[in-house]
Amino acid sequence: MLEQVKICEGISDISDSYNGFLIDQWGTLHNGSQPYDDVVEALQNLRQRGKQIILISNSGHRADVDGDRLAKIGISTDCYDHIVTSAEMTWQNLNNRSVGVFKNTGNKCFLLSRHGNQSVVDGVDDLTIVDDIDDADFVLLTGSDAPEKTLEDYYNPILKRASQRHLKMICANPETTITIDGVHYMGSGKIANQYEEFGGVVTYIGKPFPSIFQYALSLFKGIYPSQICMIGDGFANDIRGAKYLDMDSAFIASGMHMGSFGKVANTNDIHKVLKMLGVNHGVLPTYFVPKFHWGKALPDRKNKRKKTSP
Numbered sequence: 529m530l531e532q533v534k535i536c537e538g539i540s541d542i543s544d545s546y547n548g549f550l551i552d553q554w555g556t557l558h559n560g561s562q563p564y565d566d567v568v569e570a571l572q573n574l575r576q577r578g579k580q581i582i583l584i585s586n587s588g589h590r591a592d593v594d595g596d597r598l599a600k601i602g603i604s605t606d607c608y609d610h611i612v613t614s615a616e617m618t619w620q621n622l623n624n625r626s627v628g629v630f631k632n633t634g635n636k637c638f639l640l641s642r643h644g645n646q647s648v649v650d651g652v653d654d655l656t657i658v659d660d661i662d663d664a665d666f667v668l669l670t671g672s673d674a675p676e677k678t679l680e681d682y683y684n685p686i687l688k689r690a691s692q693r694h695l696k697m698i699c700a701n702p703e704t705t706i707t708i709d710g711v712h713y714m715g716s717g718k719i720a721n722q723y724e725e726f727g728g729v730v731t732y733i734g735k736p737f738p739s740i741f742q743y744a745l746s747l748f749k750g751i752y753p754s755q756i757c758m759i760g761d762g763f764a765n766d767i768r769g770a771k772y773l774d775m776d777s778a779f780i781a782s783g784m785h786m787g788s789f790g791k792v793a794n795t796n797d798i799h800k801v802l803k804m805l806g807v808n809h810g811v812l813p814t815y816f817v818p819k820f821h822w823g824k825a826l827p828d829r830k831n832k833r834k835k836t837s838p
Contacts (some may be wrong), residue, residue, distance in 0.1 A: 533802055534815050535795055538823015539570045539759075542778060542815055547751040548580040550744055550775075551608075552735075552760030553587070553598075555783030556820055560708050562601050564782065566821035571607040573822050580609050580751065584744050586701045586734040586765065587613040588670035588716070590647045612744040614734030615648040615670055618700040621733070622652045629731045633696055634665025640686075640719065642671025648700060661689050667697040667723075672706060674714040683719050691726040702734045703765065707784060735762075736769030745773070759820070761785065763809040771811045779813035780820050789818075 536542060554560060557567050574581060587594050591611040599605065621628045625635075636658050639649065648670050649655055658664050667690050677683065690697070697720060704717035720730045734740050745753055757776045760766025761783025770777035779802075781789045788801050798816060806812040817823075 532814070533799070533812055535798060536778070536815050536817045536823070538817060538821050539574065539778075540823045540826050541817075542757060543574060543577060543579065543826065546579070546755055546757045546776070548582070548748045548756040549574060550582050550584055550741075550756055550758045550770075552758075552762065552766050552780075553583055553585040553594075555707050555761040556759060556766075556780045557583075557603060558598075558601060559710065560706075563603055564820060566819075568602060568607060570820055570822040571603070575607065580748050581607070582610045582612060582744050582747055583608050584612045584735065584740065585614070586703045586717075588615050588642050588645050588648060588701050589613060590619055590650075591616040593647050610744075610747045612740060612747070614700045614702070614740060617740055617743060618648050618668070618670070618698065618733050619652065622649065622655060629698060629733065630666075633698070636663055636665040638664035638667045638686075638690070638695075640667065640669045640671070640683075640716070642673055642716075645671060661686050661695075662693070664690070664693075664695060667695050668700065669697055669716050669720055670700045672701075672714050672716045672719060674706070679714070679719070679722055683722065687719070687723045687726050687728065691723065691728040695728070697723050697728055697730045698733065699730050700733045702732045702737070703762075705784060712784075735765035736772060738769075738772050741769055741773050741775075757814070759817075763805050763811060763813075767813045768809060768811045770813075776814040778815040778817050780817055782819035 557563055591613050594611050594613050621630050635654050636656050638661050639657050649657060699716060699720035702717040703715035705712050706715045724730055748756060753773060753775055757778055758766060758770035759778045761780040767777045767779055792798050792801060
């Protein structure tokens with residue numbers, strides 16, 4: 529199984545094997561503050577070769593807000609076709625609470641978000657955001673305020689009280705770790721895991737769960753899932769999520785698991801680390817790519833000269 533992981537130099541190695549690419553954001557394309565080196569060039573090269581690109585994220589921001597944030601750091605709308613975020617899916621579900629994960633949850637929401645972000649509930653009818661967990665019908669978790677707030681000092685008392693009241697939690701950002709400027713902090717998925725340990729019930733929206741991938745795949749035009757490759761830096765959410773839908777995947781080593789590859793010196797070392805990660809997460813990618821960059825130059829097919837008969 530391990531030998532099936534192909535070691536690639538860059539995105540160009542796989543670009544002509546697929547018609548569409550589903551690409552993770554944070555840790556793959558940017559660090560939260562700026563794009564990684566050569567990311568924009570690689571995206572533009574894919575677009576120039578006619579590839580459809582959909583960006584997918586366990587973001588606490590809705591798609592339009594996420595797009596604005598990307599534009600501000602230098603990833604413009606001409607680099608992709610659509611953005612899919614877990615917050616966008618959550619907002620759509622909140623607007624139709626008669627069915628789906630929000631059915632019978634009530635109208636009073638205790639919101640746990642990053643830096644007070646409320647875009648996931650803006651414009652939702654008949655929903656009240658409450659400040660006291662004792663007034664809530666359910667808990668909506670979209671982000672973590674780590675490192676400023678910790679489980680011990682802030683979240684645990686809220687989670688324990690919510691569990692005592694048997695409140696359902698909707699986690700719209702299953703990431704257990706967030707990376708800011710190369711430093712790893714507690715993600716909202718870790719908070720949700722803690723709630724489950726206290727006996728609480730959690731429903732997850734986002735990667736690696738199939739619903740967000742199925743929605744993203746529905747946005748591609750005229751191509752099948754077998755013609756689409758998932759690209760991401762996380763085994764738990766990106767590579768596993770692709771596996772759930774039997775999609776090919778490319779693992780970017782410069783993100784979440786960067787520390788694991790810090791001392792690799794050759795291909796054998798890379799395979800050893802991949803084996804360890806594969807055992808830990810129960811899944812392996814189709815491809816290994818050291819970072820999201822174009823890599824080797826490819827022929828410009830549109831400008832190739834046709835051979836003429838002598």
